[in-house]
Amino acid sequence: MTETQQITNPIETDAVIIGAGPVGLFQVFELGLLEMKAHVLDSLNHPGGQCVELYPDKPIYDIPAVPVCSATELTENLLKQIEPFKPVFHYGEEAQVLKKLEDGRLYVKTSKGTEFLAKAVFIAAGVGSFQSRTLKVPHIEKFEGSQLHYRVKDPSVFEGKNIVICGGGDSALDWCLNLVGKAESVVLVHRRDGFRAAPASVTKMKELCDQWEMQFEVGQVTGFTEENGKMIEVKVTGADGVTRRVPMEHLLVFFGLQPKLGPIADWGLQLERKQIVVDTARFETNIPGVFAVGDINIYPGKKKLILSGFHECALAAFAAADYVFPEKRVLLQYTTTSPKLHKVLGVETPHFD
Numbered sequence: 001m002t003e004t005q006q007i008t009n010p011i012e013t014d015a016v017i018i019g020a021g022p023v024g025l026f027q028v029f030e031l032g033l034l035e036m037k038a039h040v041l042d043s044l045n046h047p048g049g050q051c052v053e054l055y056p057d058k059p060i061y062d063i064p065a066v067p068v069c070s071a072t073e074l075t076e077n078l079l080k081q082i083e084p085f086k087p088v089f090h091y092g093e094e095a096q097v098l099k100k101l102e103d104g105r106l107y108v109k110t111s112k113g114t115e116f117l118a119k120a121v122f123i124a125a126g127v128g129s130f131q132s133r134t135l136k137v138p139h140i141e142k143f144e145g146s147q148l149h150y151r152v153k154d155p156s157v158f159e160g161k162n163i164v165i166c167g168g169g170d171s172a173l174d175w176c177l178n179l180v181g182k183a184e185s186v187v188l189v190h191r192r193d194g195f196r197a198a199p200a201s202v203t204k205m206k207e208l209c210d211q212w213e214m215q216f217e218v219g220q221v222t223g224f225t226e227e228n229g230k231m232i233e234v235k236v237t238g239a240d241g242v243t244r245r246v247p248m249e250h251l252l253v254f255f256g257l258q259p260k261l262g263p264i265a266d267w268g269l270q271l272e273r274k275q276i277v278v279d280t281a282r283f284e285t286n287i288p289g290v291f292a293v294g295d296i297n298i299y300p301g302k303k304k305l306i307l308s309g310f311h312e313c314a315l316a317a318f319a320a321a322d323y324v325f326p327e328k329r330v331l332l333q334y335t336t337t338s339p340k341l342h343k344v345l346g347v348e349t350p351h352f353d
């Protein structure tokens with residue numbers, strides 16, 4: 001039995017894109033211009049990657065020709081931009097298997113058992129399936145999602161409540177500044193009196209402490225008190241070894257993210273410090289036909305910026321044409337003037353005099 005005969009009912013497509021972050025979404029666009037169809041997978045239940053997961057409402061200022069937009073707006077605009085190419089999304093599915101078959105095609109299988117046979121695969125997996133670093137206090141995990149939060153989905157939940165926030169980075173400080181005045185009380189707990197967050201946020205936080213609008217405690221949460229199934233206070237052990245009780249209703253913990261490369265590590269790709277090595281002409285990996293774009297790749301001078309990822313998508317798409325259209329010479333055309341590109345975009349060709 002050949003490898004392909006063991007695969008049941010696969011989806012055959014030009015390209016599979018692993019990751020629906022900003023770079024995975026823009027990869028659809030660059031492939032679409034070259035008339036390649038794509039299926040997009042993401043282990044999250046929504047598009048937008050880190051942007052939507054970590055900083056949905058924060059303004060981004062360095063997208064070319066877009067002076068400012070929120071991470072959510074960026075994602076919405078990318079989705080609108082790729083509409084003409086009708087990508088098929090598979091959310092809540094982690095790509096678990098990737099291998100090159102004897103016939104040259106690429107086989108991808110997801111956590112839900114969906115199978116693909118593709119001519120090219122684009123890994124746009126960012127930092128991998130990322131997970132928040134958790135608070136190491138025995139049994140506190142049972143409050144996750146109710147009183148213990150590693151990310152903020154709906155800030156209105158905290159209005160009028162007593163909040164304890166742990167961490168010393170931007171997320172911790174930003175949420176302190178955001179919730180002061182809305183929450184009943186805000187106490188920041190950080191293990192030392194030094195912060196990774198932006199200095200302006202730290203200055204503002206200290207001003208608010210001086211004005212008794214919030215409190216800052218140097219220490220670590222080492223325990224909690226439970227009453228009637230609810231957490232009613234956390235125990236904070238200070239640098240002096242003394243443990244103090246801090247009453248609270250919600251505990252927000254921002255200890256940063258742990259990038260988990262997950263199954264990608266087992267695909268036979270050349271890796272360097274948990275990132276995929278690519279060349280800078282094609283953004284191709286050591287497996288022919290498999291490309292890596294965005295935060296997941298590494299090459300000399302790499303900068304983990306959205307705009308770098310967008311550039312990589314364009315070159316990777318042209319390179320993938322070698323596998324999708326081996327007989328065809330694919331030429332660069334401008335979206336402004338090319339009637340062919342207007343056709344694929346579904347727009348009218350303007351008349352120039």
Ligand SMILES: Cc1cc2nc3c(=O)[nH]c(=O)nc-3n(C[C@H](O)[C@H](O)[C@H](O)COP(=O)(O)OP(=O)(O)OC[C@H]3O[C@@H](n4cnc5c(N)ncnc54)[C@H](O)[C@@H]3O)c2cc1C
Nearest residue numbers: 019021022023042043049050094095125126128294295306
């Ligand atoms: C707080 C913060 C602020 C930032 N501000 C800026 C800024 O102002 N400007 C800027 O240019 N950049 C900024 N960045 C960086 C920017 O967010 C990243 O460069 C960008 O998100 C990378 O996009 P990506 O599509 O490569 O990866 P990601 O956004 O990480 O998306 C990758 C997606 O792949 C999915 N995935 C991973 N593994 C699998 C798998 N095996 N199967 C299925 N799906 C998988 C993940 O779930 C994720 O949705 C910021 C980052 C942070 C954390």
